[in-house]
Amino acid sequence: MDTKKLTAKDFITIGIFTAIWFVVEFAFGMLGYIHPYIVAGYVVMLPLAGAIPMMLFYSKVEKFGMITIMSVLIAIIMFVTGMGFLGAPIVILAGIVADLIAKVGGYKNFKMIVISYGVFCIWICANYFPVIVTAESYKQDLIEGGFSAEYADTLFRAINYKTIAVLLIICVIFGFIGAYMGKAVVRKHFEKAGIV
Amino acid sequence: MKVRLDPRTKLYMILIVSAIVMMSATTPLLWTVRIIMTMIPILLLIAEKRYASALRFFMLYIIAIVLTFYFLSADSTGLLKALLTGYCGIVAQFLPALITAWYVVRTTKIDEFMSAMQKMHVPDGITISLAVVMRFFPTIKEEYASIRDAMKMRGIALADGNIIKMLEYRMIPLLFSCVNIGDELSAAAITRGLGGEVKRSSVVELKMSIADYLLIVGFTVATVIFVFFKYVKR
Helix, strand or coil: CCCCCCCHHHHHHHHHHHHHHHHHHHHHHHHCCCCHHHHHHHHHHHHHHHHHHHHHHHHHCCCCCHHHHHHHHHHHHHHHCCCCCCCHHHHHHHHHHHHHHHHHCCCCCHHHHHHHHHHHCHHHHHCCHHHHHCHHHHHHHHHHCCCCHHHHHHHHHHCCCCCHHHHHHHHHHHHHHHHHHHHHHHHHHHHHHCCC | CCCCCCHHHHHHHHHHHHHHHHCCCCCHHHHHHHHHHHHHHHHHHHHCCCHHHHHHHHHHHHHHHHHHHHCCCCCCCCHHHHHHHHHHHHHHHHHHHHHHHHHHHHHCCHHHHHHHHHHCCCCHHHHHHHHHHHHHHHHHHHHHHHHHHHHHHHCCCCHHHCHHHHHHHHHHHHHHHHHHHHHHHHHHHHHCCCCCCCCCCCCCCCCCCHHHHHHHHHHHHHHHHHHHHHHHCC
16 A cells, blocks of 8 residues: 555554553543542553553554544543543644654654654643643632542642643653553564564 | 434534533532433433433432532542542533443444534544544453453463553453454455545435434523523623
8 A cells, every 4th residue: 555645444543543542541540530649640651551552553653644633533532521622732733743753754763653652642741731721710620520629639739830841741751661661562462473 | 212313413412511511510500400411311311222321320420419419528538538529529520421422322323423424524534533433442341351251261360460460461462352353344344435535425314303403402502501600690
């Protein structure tokens, strides 16, 4: 297949990996209700856990647009599951930039893929966006929405406009680490089996 | 009674409910609007003869609402209470969106969904990918269940408490089967002419019925009431 255009097969690949990525995210997301610090800990857990399916996905990406479409889908799913539309532009932007970076490496250069995955992981921080931008009203919403004041306080101690930069950097760094880890796993299990 | 809704109405419902879910209800009136909006998808589930899930969602929602209103408050402390508060809050807050999404995913056939998206001129890429995502959640659940069974049978369900191993033992087989299913799926899709140059025709003729218009109007009115009483007239 030498066309530049995306084919039905590509779209199906995108759909499958988005579903997997989302299931992984959802499983870890549930942990966040235990303690707010875990919410902040997403920046470590999600890039690492999501790296395995994503590295497999990257090995199937050959054309521009696949990562972008994935980010659009994530934005849609985030909206439907009630996480708001404030983060959506960031999600899609992160997707496009990640796509462009991977394209520079021709979707095969591993260094570029690592950087691209790190950028892609920024979308996780988009989940925090409402916490920061609309801090006061969001806090009110949380308390009225049934969270305990203790939870809300701790959440805002962990995530505010001062810590977001740190969280963002941690997120990207763990994206890099995750990419190496994911690649190792993919090599161990999938390349040997001849699936990639 | 059989209600066949147009997929476009269902999508509209998802949109509205997700938007409402994000705005917290503060007064009894707002809660009423919200509860009514939650009951509609449950009723629709009953109309589709999915009694078990309708009942399950109904009970879950009612329990969460009752607990939130009568037993818990913002200043409840202690681990158990905080957990319970958080949990009930989440359920009361997000379950409406979940019910609606579940209803839509379970009752919309993929071909209906595709032709509805086509009618709304959504790009093919998004349509196909979304359709696959929708279809894939139940598949992942099934695959995961059989992986878990296999692990139990071999006695490695807990992998000696090694968390990384636990993750690996679950994720790798899951990815394997998902990739394989994906290949089969694309073969099937290409056979049916997906991704061709011509515009696809559809067997299902989409038509808006009275029920559709009623629901759309109803949901719009509910949203207007909600927003008005929340932001304009506090």
